[in-house]
Amino acid sequence: MQLSNYTKEFKKNLNIAFPVMMGQLGHVLVGLADNIMVGQLGAAPLAAVSLGNSLVFIALSIGIGFSFAITPLIAEADGANDIEKGRSFFQHGIVMCCLNGILLFLLLxxxxxxxxxxxxxxxVVNLAMPYIDIVAFSLIPLMIFQAFKQFGDGLSQTKYAMYATIIANLVNVLFNYLLIYGVWIFPRLELEGAAIGTLISRVFMLFFLFYILKSKKKFATYFVWAKKSLQKKVFKRLWDLGFPTALQMLFEVGIFTASIFLAGTLGTNPQAANQVALNLSSMTFMIAVGIGVTATIRVGNQKGMGNFKELRRIAISTFLLVFFIEAIFAIGFILLKDLLPLIYIDNAEVIFLASQLLIVAALFQLSDGLQVVILGALRGLQDVRMPTMICFISYWIIGFPISYYLGKAEALGSMGIWLGLLAGLSASAIMLYIRFTYLSKKMIQHATIAPKM
Structure with a gap:
């Protein structure tokens, strides 16, 4: 098949992906703004925010993983033009995400x-405690927001969540400034002020998205509460998709968290260099996340329509798109490896170490981007159990042991840690692609044979 058969889908893919990318980048940038503002208070408050967020982020990844179950189910129902089924998944998804938010809050x-x-x-721990209390509570409105966001994504309406996220991020920065430093009539609350700013922005984000979606005529039917009561079988369907997806995210978040602890055993400068490289690569990863959501939506639509040849073609178009984009970032990382660390720090050793890590980061851009988009396509097929096993094997059987043994000071140090990450992500991308190829070809074959029977 000619390359143009895939590249002609790039425009539509980007139209769906762009709002998701902007929303995700907004989260990264506001996190950067938070760190800068709290950093003015001193090293201990900044360390406390970092420590608190590392704990919260693990819970957050689990909650978001569960919410991802909503998108492929809505996309399939939309592709089949079955509004009743879509409404049921949407309303059960809201209840599930609300309960998840409460449970994650209590767990934290x-x-x-x-x-x-x-x-x-x-x-540092004492400073982190009240901060965690408030940010943990903010997971409740955030999880409910996720239900509305994933619903909108499933209907290919990704821009509304982007609007909500960007405006909420501005609200977060404003209230952080007022409450951290005690500006105007507001009290000086320092770390607790940063946490309250996060809570206010997340409540705002939820009500803003709810108002937009509910006021749009095309969504009105979904907001009419179904006559049937909540059904166990629908929750089971959401659980069967959501739980493995949550584990996938936990396995990946876990290995990157482990890399931070491993880098810490090497000393302050290697840990700082590791953080610089991780932060830069996380920004480019958000681009891949947007394309991964697009893969879930478009594959789910084609599954609902039963058009499996188109499903495979469209999915491959998303794989190629992310590969080309991440290749550009990889070249940029290599060419600018000595300049990019200067944005963060002027320590010569940290800059040198970070520049070396960016060479490895350039390579794992490709693997990381591909694996998250292929995961998105498999999620659109509602295939999540085998990909979960693949993620576990890739990150914890292949990647982590390499990071652990090569990451020792007497071995390759920081470079060894990142070679382990590269190995894990590459193994994941290869195995997930094999899985997608097997399933998509099997669907096409069954669809071809079925009419003859």
Whole structure:
């Protein structure tokens, strides 16, 4: 098949993906703004925010993983033009995400004391405790927002969540500034002010998206509460998709968190260099996340229509698109490896170490981008159990042991840690592609044979 058969889909793919990319980048940039503002208070408050967010982020990844179950089900129902089924998945998804938010909040409160047993400075842990309480509570409105966001994504309406996220990020920065430093009539709350700013922005984000979606005529039917009561079988369908997806995210978040701890064993400068390279690569990863959501939506639509040849062609177009985009970023990382670290720090050793890591990061841009988009396509097929196993094997059986053994000071140090990440992500991308190829060809074959029977 000619390359043009795939590249002609790039425009539509980008139209769907662009709002998701902007929303994700907004989260990264506001996190950067948070760090800069809290950093003005000193090293201990900044370390406390970093420690608190590392715990919250693990819970957040689990909740978002569950919410991802909504998108492929809505996309399939939309492709089949079955509004009743779509409404049922949407309304059950809201209940599921609300319960997840409450459970994650309680789980974080229960896990807080563990921070005192992880060898962290007591001053930092004490500062982190009230911060975690407030940010953990903000997971409740955030999870409900996720239900509305994934619903909109499933209907290919990704721009509304982008609007909500960008405006909420501005609200977050504003209230952080007012409450951290005590500007105008507001009290000086420092870290707790940063947490309250996060909570206010997430409540705002939820109500803003709810108002937009509910006011649009094309969504009106979905907001009419179904006559049938909540059904166990629908929750089971959401669980069967959501739980493995949550594990996928947990496995990936886990190995990157482990890389931070491994880098910390090498010293302050290697840990700082690791953080610089991770932050830069996380920004480019958000582009891939947007294309991954597009793959889920478009594959889910074609599955609903039963058009499996188109499904495979469109999915491959998303794989090629992310490969080309990440290749450009990879070249940029290599060419600018000595300049990009200067944005963060002027320490010569950190800059040198970070520049070396960016060479490896340039390579794993390709693997990381491909694996997240192929995962998105498999999610559109509602195939999540085998991909979960693939993620576990790739990151924890292949990637982590390499990071652990090559990441020792007497071996390759920071470079060894990142070679492990590269190995894990590459293994994931290859195995997931094999899985997608097998399933998509099998669907095409069955669809061809079925009419003859």
């Amino acid at each position: 409160l229960a896990c807080k004391p563990l921070l005192y047993h992880l060898g962290q400075p007591e001053e």
